[in-house]
Amino acid sequence: MMKAIILTSQGSVDNLRLAEIPVPDIGADEVLIRVKALSINPADTYVRMDVAIDWIFNGETPKILGWDVAGVVTATGQKVVDFKVGDEVFGSIRHPGHGKAYAEYVAAPASHLALKPSNISFEEAAAATLAALTAWQPLTRANIRKGDRILITAAGGGVGHYAVQIAKYLGAYVIALSSYGKRDFVLGLGADEYVAYDRQRFEDVVSDVDLALEALRDDHIARTLAVVKRGGTLISLWAMVQGTKWERLANDLGVNAYYNAVVSNGQDMKALADLLERGVLKSHISKIYPLEEIPAAHLELEKNATTGKIVISL
Numbered sequence: 001m002m003k004a005i006i007l008t009s010q011g012s013v014d015n016l017r018l019a020e021i022p023v024p025d026i027g028a029d030e031v032l033i034r035v036k037a038l039s040i041n042p043a044d045t046y047v048r049m050d051v052a053i054d055w056i057f058n059g060e061t062p063k064i065l066g067w068d069v070a071g072v073v074t075a076t077g078q079k080v081v082d083f084k085v086g087d088e089v090f091g092s093i094r095h096p097g098h099g100k101a102y103a104e105y106v107a108a109p110a111s112h113l114a115l116k117p118s119n120i121s122f123e124e125a126a127a128a129t130l131a132a133l134t135a136w137q138p139l140t141r142a143n144i145r146k147g148d149r150i151l152i153t154a155a156g157g158g159v160g161h162y163a164v165q166i167a168k169y170l171g172a173y174v175i176a177l178s179s180y181g182k183r184d185f186v187l188g189l190g191a192d193e194y195v196a197y198d199r200q201r202f203e204d205v206v207s208d209v210d211l212a213l214e215a216l217r218d219d220h221i222a223r224t225l226a227v228v229k230r231g232g233t234l235i236s237l238w239a240m241v242q243g244t245k246w247e248r249l250a251n252d253l254g255v256n257a258y259y260n261a262v263v264s265n266g267q268d269m270k271a272l273a274d275l276l277e278r279g280v281l282k283s284h285i286s287k288i289y290p291l292e293e294i295p296a297a298h299l300e301l302e303k304n305a306t307t308g309k310i311v312i313s314l
């Protein structure tokens with residue numbers, strides 16, 4: 001048996017309950033991980049609350065939130081060749097789908113994992129999973145050239161703090177947007193320019209952007225589109241673009257705008273592991289909670305003011 005946080009039904013954090021449930025079985029392509037740390041993301045809170053996203057659970061019970069794990073392999077399926085018992089691994093598993101990461105043991109597809117670099121902690125590894133992939137996947141597939149001007153919105157949060165570092169690694173000139181309180185943190189990540197959205201309108205000081213990574217909601221995308229140059233790109237992490245008024249606006253402005261969704265991918269995790277090992281990429285963890293306090297961690301994340309990542313340590 002193992003401890004897990006189960007979601008009794010979609011709704012408030014009161015529906016997240018500590019339970020004793022059987023350790024999961026593994027499939028032929030899976031490994032069993034003794035979880036040492038896991039991380040949480042805004043999507044965990046949306047899935048917790050929004051019954052429209054019930055499909056994530058694939059009809060399975062108990063419902064267990066979470067995708068991001070770091071831990072030690074304790075068993076391997078017959079077809080697994082990349083990992084062995086005792087390996088330290090990390091990854092964002094089964095996204096989109098039923099990740100079941102809020103538990104002491106997780107059955108994880110081997111194809112979603114990478115070996116954890118030995119020079120980083122389990123907490124730092126668990127942090128650099130879904131949020132880091134969310135930045136890595138679209139930025140590395142957007143044909144960024146050296147010196148391109150890249151705007152990172154929400155630069156002080158989970159995705160944003162990795163995005164600033166990854167964009168710098170790709171040779172871009174990075175303009176970062178956050179609240180003033182995160183100024184030193186964001187500049188410390190390597191941003192070339194910094195704008196405090198609570199001190200001035202970023203449109204007044206930012207223009208001619210080659211690529212914008214837009215993580216904010218509602219009509220923020222319209223404001224960001226206005227600073228992207230004709231022929232430039234906007235990648236939305238929140239608002240759908242295709243077939244919407246944002247697509248029409250982007251077309252009018254000559255901007256290539258599209259939504260990108262993160263997907264679990266072990267090859268991308270290996271690339272991130274390499275950057276973490278070399279110290280090119282670093283996880284910043286602002287708060288750590290024990291498994292039992294995941295409800296409090298959700299409430300903290302819902303303030304929409306996280307610096308770096310919130311991690312759960314087991």
Ligand SMILES: NC(=O)c1ccc[n+]([C@@H]2O[C@H](COP(=O)([O-])OP(=O)(O)OC[C@H]3O[C@@H](n4cnc5c(N)ncnc54)[C@H](OP(=O)(O)O)[C@@H]3O)[C@@H](O)[C@H]2O)c1
Binds near residue numbers: 156177179216305
């Ligand atoms: N498409 C995908 O696959 C995908 C995957 C992961 C996440 N996302 C989305 O990406 C967004 C960010 O995720 P996350 O994990 O980074 O969230 P997070 O860790 O909670 O960070 C959110 C950040 O937004 C900042 N923020 C809030 N209002 C802002 C504003 N007006 N201007 C600039 N920054 C502002 C907050 O700090 P300050 O206000 O203090 O600066 C905070 O640092 C979420 O909406 C999430 O749903 C999408």
